[in-house]
Amino acid sequence: MELAKGLREIQKLEGHTDKVWSLAWNPVTGVAGIPLSFASCSGDKTVRIWEHNPSSSTSSWDCKAVLDETHTRTVRSCAWSPSGKFLATASFDATTAIWENVGGDYECVSTLEGHENEVKSVSWNPSGSLLATCGRDKTVWIWEVQPGNEFDCVAVLQGHTQDVKMVQWHPSRNLIFSCSYDNTVKIWADEGGDDDDWACVQTLGETNNGHSSTVWALSFNDGGDKMVTCSDDLTLKIWGTDNEKMQSTDDFVPWRHLCTLSGYHDRTIFSVHWSRDNIIASGAADDTIRFFVENDDKDGLVDGPSYKLLLKKEKAHDMDINSVQWSPGEDRILASAADDGTIKIWELTSAG
């Protein structure tokens, strides 16, 4: 891997009038000539769709749509279906909205109600047949996509003792990972049988080298055998599972702590994202974006892998950074969203 040396700010996107909480790249863009596109969501109660315009010489990113008048409170997070055709948005108004992309126009085709109060995160499973949502009511809900844009709740997972900050499906296995204000990450699996019989199969907490404060986000590596989590305890933690065993059995294979990255961010780390080529980006309340890669120093392998700082960008935004997300496609493009209401597009470059 060619080591990245610099971070170039490509563009600052303005339009949201309040905190930008989260953003999500459309997974089917950036390939086969389809221009890169992503959605962002905000405390201004709207969602914006942004698209790269390769032919433009100056302003190369444009806002193509504003999704408003549906959510009545902050839109906390958003997620594209694997096909890129649907966008799910989770809001403090206790609902999750499903938007269908019809030729660049977005229509709200369904509203998922059930959570008692703020919905904080939403995630599609790899096949796009299931959705998971989570929120302040300490639960994770699983929804099944039915014909005609119907969504049936098939399970309500209880186990967290405080609000659930983020929910994420494993990239290849039928597993849900949730992280919480209760300082833990919980892993949920469908135990089989005819009914949907979901249960918590593992809790990664402080007693097994987990976090000592709110866990805000998590992200998987491309192979799905490693995961990074970030926390209010100012650390990032790397977790791993036995990939061979995972491939050879349908049973759950436990995860274990591999290493802790501490001493980098000095305020809450809100977001972390693992790139396809194994660069971990993190964004925090210290307004800084940091990049980490695995140490290739073989001596360190005795105790498992270790990671080193590749690059840091201080004052990446004027205020807290809430979300960092790598783009799909070949280029090392990263988008960041912040409390200052802006989104920035960055490119990791191999030039100094």
Added chain:
Amino acid sequence: MNTLLNPLTNKKFLISFLDIKDPEHPYSLEELKVISEDAIDVDDSRGSVRVTFTPTVEHCSMATVIGLCLRVKLLRSLPSRYKVDIRVAPGSHATEAAVNKQLNDKERVAAALENPGLLDMVDECLSPSYE
């Protein structure tokens, strides 16, 4: 960029900060000794402000509301680049860690401020008072 210190050392600002009303009493937080001038710690170079307040009783159920009032007051008064931490004085509250955690979880703060009832209460505490 000396604008940081100015709003806080400026007497007028400080007085208005101490003048926040208690949600349960007809007195200001200063009068109740919940907050004092030296409870506000400003680090200009780091752009951070730390406020330490002392709830009137150990089991004060209003501690999170008072903390929310302090945070909103600072949000509305300070330039946005300041990082604000709010906490109860060590040993002053039965559930100190839980109160501190909640007050500094910005997602919870954002959600609380979208709750009309809670926002009304905060606005009432912050409203220009009885002079």
